Amino acid sequence: KKEKQDSVVENEESTMRTLSLLAVLLLVVASHPRNAANAHGGHRFGKEKLTNLRFYLHDTLSGSDPTAVPVAHGASTTPRPGDPTPFSSVYVVDDVLTEGPERTSRVVGSAQGLYASTGRHGLGLVLGIDFAFNDYNGSSFVVFSRNPVADGDGRELAVVGGRGAFRLARGFALLRTHYLNTGNGDAIIEYNVTLMHY
Ligand SMILES: *[C@@H]1O[C@H](CO)[C@@H](O)[C@H](O)[C@H]1NC(C)=O
Numbered sequence: 001k002k003e004k005q006d007s008v009v010e011n012e013e014s015t016m017r018t019l020s021l022l023a024v025l026l027l028v029v030a031s032h033p034r035n036a037a038n039a040h041g042g043h044r045f046g047k048e049k050l051t052n053l054r055f056y057l058h059d060t061l062s063g064s065d066p067t068a069v070p071v072a073h074g075a076s077t078t079p080r081p082g083d084p085t086p087f088s089s090v091y092v093v094d095d096v097l098t099e100g101p102e103r104t105s106r107v108v109g110s111a112q113g114l115y116a117s118t119g120r121h122g123l124g125l126v127l128g129i130d131f132a133f134n135d136y137n138g139s140s141f142v143v144f145s146r147n148p149v150a151d152g153d154g155r156e157l158a159v160v161g162g163r164g165a166f167r168l169a170r171g172f173a174l175l176r177t178h179y180l181n182t183g184n185g186d187a188i189i190e191y192n193v194t195l196m197h198y
């Protein structure tokens with residue numbers, strides 16, 4: 001009987017040892033830095049970074065060297081008065097990005113992609129554009145988003161990805177119209193972009 005009691009005590013002790021080992025393990029796992037544990041398909045990334053980019057986009061439809069060119073629109077499209085981008089129009093863009101608002105300001109990169117006029121009842125665009133930056137070896141972030149132009153300054157676009165220095169980027173861009181020619185559509189837009197990336 002004594003032997004049986006001893007073995008019960010021993011079992012309890014070993015259970016206690018196992019439990020405290022588990023508790024220590026849980027503590028270690030819980031206190032492990034989130035970033036170091038960030039494994040995607042066995043691939044480890046460094047610390048997640050936060051980057052803020054501010055620049056001006058020059059979207060030029062007029063003149064002999066436009067940076068935005070209409071390539072298609074629906075057959076039944078009737079241009080709205082004072083709206084150079086009627087509903088269903090699709091534009092291909094290679095816009096210049098500069099440090100300051102003037103076109104003569106330092107060029108920091110380019111924005112290549114498409115935008116479409118998607119608002120039936122007012123001006124609204126959807127953008128699919130890759131923004132690449134010289135200072136980051138051509139690394140880029142990608143916007144695929146509505147651009148609720150009618151919302152005015154502070155309107156927000158979604159950043160959905162990135163390349164190079166901006167791998168796995170996600171974030172948002174806050175836009176402010178610095179200049180707009182409602183006659184020909186030429187615009188200079190200030191971008192204030194917040195990115196989370198690796
Ligand atoms: C750009 O590339 C150079 C040479 O490969 C490298 O030294 C530098 O760190 C890179 N810069 C950025 C911002 O990625």
Ligand SMILES: *[C@@H]1O[C@H](CO)[C@@H](O)[C@H](O)[C@H]1NC(C)=O
Pocket residue numbers: 174192193194
């Ligand atoms: C840019 O956006 C960030 C994030 O929303 C904000 O904190 C900052 O004040 C903005 N900067 C300017 C100059 O608007």
